[in-house]
Amino acid sequence: MPPAVSQIPSVDEILRRDIAAAAVASHGRHAVVASIRAALDGYRRQFRGEPGPSIPRGEAAARIAAAAVAALTQADAPYLRRVFNLTGTVLHTNLGRAVLPEVAIEAAVRAMRHPAALEFDITTGGRGERDDAVRPLLCELTGAEDAIAVNNNAAAVMLVLNTLAAGRETVVSRGELIEIGGAFRIPDIMARAGTRLVEVGTTNRTHLKDYAGAIGSETALVMKVHTSNYLIQGFTKTVTAQELAPLAREAGLPLVDDLGSGTLVDLSHWGLKRERTVMDALRDGADLVTFSGDKLLGGAQAGFIVGRRDLVQACQNNPMKRAMRLDKVRLAALEATLKLYRDPDRLAQSLPTLRLLTRTVAELQALAPAIALAIQNAIGAERVLVNTVPCASQIGSGSLPLETIPSIAVSIEPKGGRNRMEPALRVETIAAAFRQLPIPVIGRIGKGALILDLRCLDDEPAFIAGLVDLDQSLRGSDGSDAASNLDSR
Numbered sequence: 001m002p003p004a005v006s007q008i009p010s011v012d013e014i015l016r017r018d019i020a021a022a023a024v025a026s027h028g029r030h031a032v033v034a035s036i037r038a039a040l041d042g043y044r045r046q047f048r049g050e051p052g053p054s055i056p057r058g059e060a061a062a063r064i065a066a067a068a069v070a071a072l073t074q075a076d077a078p079y080l081r082r083v084f085n086l087t088g089t090v091l092h093t094n095l096g097r098a099v100l101p102e103v104a105i106e107a108a109v110r111a112m113r114h115p116a117a118l119e120f121d122i123t124t125g126g127r128g129e130r131d132d133a134v135r136p137l138l139c140e141l142t143g144a145e146d147a148i149a150v151n152n153n154a155a156a157v158m159l160v161l162n163t164l165a166a167g168r169e170t171v172v173s174r175g176e177l178i179e180i181g182g183a184f185r186i187p188d189i190m191a192r193a194g195t196r197l198v199e200v201g202t203t204n205r206t207h208l209k210d211y212a213g214a215i216g217s218e219t220a221l222v223m224k225v226h227t228s229n230y231l232i233q234g235f236t237k238t239v240t241a242q243e244l245a246p247l248a249r250e251a252g253l254p255l256v257d258d259l260g261s262g263t264l265v266d267l268s269h270w271g272l273k274r275e276r277t278v279m280d281a282l283r284d285g286a287d288l289v290t291f292s293g294d295k296l297l298g299g300a301q302a303g304f305i306v307g308r309r310d311l312v313q314a315c316q317n318n319p320m321k322r323a324m325r326l327d328k329v330r331l332a333a334l335e336a337t338l339k340l341y342r343d344p345d346r347l348a349q350s351l352p353t354l355r356l357l358t359r360t361v362a363e364l365q366a367l368a369p370a371i372a373l374a375i376q377n378a379i380g381a382e383r384v385l386v387n388t389v390p391c392a393s394q395i396g397s398g399s400l401p402l403e404t405i406p407s408i409a410v411s412i413e414p415k416g417g418r419n420r421m422e423p424a425l426r427v428e429t430i431a432a433a434f435r436q437l438p439i440p441v442i443g444r445i446g447k448g449a450l451i452l453d454l455r456c457l458d459d460e461p462a463f464i465a466g467l468v469d470l471d472q473s474l475r476g477s478d479g480s481d482a483a484s485n486l487d488s489r
């Protein structure tokens with residue numbers, strides 16, 4: 001029998017439940033009433049045309065109140081969730097790249113909370129320039145004459161091309177026509193920036209004479225692009241910026257070097273492979289260098305253009321700059337991040353990106369047993385095999401694409417179902433359950449196991465505390481897994 005109309009509680013009755021009253025205090029009456037109406041509709045629909053159990057009014061009110069509050073809580077959860085990045089890719093574009101240093105976070109909060117002298121010169125009381133928050137620092141740290149900052153490195157490249165080469169030609173090696181993360185493709189960026197791409201050389205080999213032959217009366221720019229996410233191996237030849245600079249200079253053309261990640265320090269000091277620095281590029285003769293703020297630099301999303309003053313100023317004066325400029329929050333964070341580079345000896349402690357990249361295997365090994373045990377207890381030793389295994393982390397975001405850093409992971413492998421009542425877990429189900437935790441844990445699947453690289457785990461108490469929900473989340477998990485589709489670029 002469907003419940004009689006009289007058994008369906010009213011909105012007011014549901015609102016009087018304690019749980020609903022508490023929700024009004026936190027979400028407001030309007031939202032709670034709307035959610036109750038929706039839950040009530042759902043309840044009515046459940047019984048339409050079907051015989052339903054006769055649920056007492058009071059109990060029905062309690063159930064509907066609970067459903068309404070649960071829906072509200074879920075809708076209130078931020079889309080931009082904090083996650084544990086245990087993918088092994090330290091600068092993971094899909095997971096927000098660099099984690100900011102504490103001083104940068106404080107500076108950003110200050111800039112958000114109070115008015116800031118963004119375009120105001122405190123000394124003269126006159127107008128200031130927004131990029132002055134980072135310009136002197138960038139010049140000091142890179143030796144460049146001048147610098148500006150924009151939304152990201154894609155914007156930096158776009159602005160440089162549009163400013164210096166619109167309506168004319170830009171010469172680039174075929175081997176450097178990169179695509180990053182799908183939408184950033186050098187040929188497309190060139191077209192949108194209004195410059196004509198002149199490709200020189202072949203995919204695997206480009207010679208200086210190829211550049212020389214391509215330079216003509218229509219040429220505005222010679223460009224080098226860091227091949228951030230691939231390596232051409234075998235029978236190859238590239239022309240270095242150092243070799244290219246005299247040719248560009250002789251032709252009276254600017255040489256632009258898009259470094260992509262770009263670093264301000266020699267990473268070999270910390271046992272990492274050396275990546276060409278911004279100073280190297282300038283020393284090699286690049287007139288402008290472009291690089292990101294949130295890749296190896298370890299700051300907020302931004303793109304920097306540093307180099308010759310006349311060229312930087314031309315970029316600054318392009319009306320497009322306004323559409324790409326940074327807000328006070330990111331400028332504050334970047335200023336604080338860049339200041340850390342004045343004390344390189346302590347950078348491995350002060351800059352989270354470098355700290356994570358330089359964690360030793362021994363340090364990670366020491367974390368592993370407690371993590372492995374907690375996971376095994378949370379899922380059950382009869383259902384999974386949990387092991388500590390060596391693995392290889394990546395820097396990510398197009399820095400040293402083939403370079404890996406030895407690391408330690410916890411691997412979670414489903415065991416075959418022991419009996420018919422409990423079928424074997426699928427590894428995708430385990431991965432999905434970890435993603436459904438209050439702080440989602442993102443790992444990667446390899447060889448039939450979920451691999452959790454411990455390199456970026458820096459809050460083990462929170463990680464372990466979150467595991468209490470794992471069993472629940474394993475039951476609710478649908479097993480669909482998109483983690484393997486994550487794009488680390």
Ligand SMILES: *Cc1c(COP(=O)(O)O)cnc(C)c1O
Nearest residue numbers: 152153154226228260261292398
């Ligand atoms: C990453 C990268 C870009 C784009 O930088 P964003 O900061 O992601 O906009 C451009 N060029 C190269 C070579 C890169 O590696």
